Amino acid sequence: MGVRNQTRVVEFVLLGFSSIPNSHLYLFLPFLAIYSVTVLGNLMIFTLIQLDSSLHTPMYYFLSHLSCLDICLSSVTVPKILVNFLCQRQTISYNQCLTQMFFLISFTGSEPALLAVMAYDRYAAICKPLHYSHLMNTKVCAVLAFATWVWGLLNAALHTALSFKLYFCGANQIHHIYCDLPPLMKIACNDVHANEVAVHIASLFVAVGPFFIIILSYVFILSSILKIRSTTGKRKAFSTCASHITVVLVYFGNGSLNYNRPSAGYSLVIDTLVSTIFCIITPMVNPLIYSLRNKDVKKALWKVLGLQSKEYTSPAKQ
16 A cells, blocks of 8 residues: 555554453453552652662662652553543544653663663672772762663654654554554554664664673672672672562563564464563562562661561661
């Protein structure tokens, strides 16, 4: 079909939940619960870090940014899904679709960069303890955090600008639960070569690059930990990294499933499940990981609640 004959698309139909009969009846409350836990959990982490002076360190400063990112990422997709459930109409306007895609790409692009910065922070703390206060001073931390947000915004701006040049020739059915670049490229009727090249190049900088930095940081960290003679010292050093490693594995594992799809693609049911886990479940899991595994965060929570537990009477500093 020629591009000249393309019909302007004013809205898209999201087919992600079409395979589930009466999905609005069964899924509204679970998605509302997930979104509530995500926002409240990450808001709790952010608030505790601001209120407790013992958490005013680079590691927790970056964690507060991770909590903000997770709230933003979840808020890009879930509220629209909930509105569609209430209206029993799985549609999104053209402008809303591209806006949603812009912020989705931005936040999913910023998170790997932030996780890489957090890995570097752990490297500096464990491998360069004498220089840590200089390497991760307040100004450096602010610049690194700001750069991760800008990194994601620039990546999103590139892909969104190229997406404005896509024609859909009247095809408006997206086999997905929200607007993302790969599903839009799939239904476009003009040449998407420029978009594909941009995706491949950007993935090197947005995903592969940060992942390489994380792996390299932990190679040096592991080498330093193995040189520590005492078992207690090794355990203490590793405990400061445990939560971050878990978050990295969860994020990159789910991200790989979501974006590195087989050439034949997933079935609609599997696609919906993978997308839900990556952009909706993962932001909910992160605060649970940090609150359940981190003694400093749990101690701060008890302090704010005005409670005192024997476990935290004399906690070891992480």
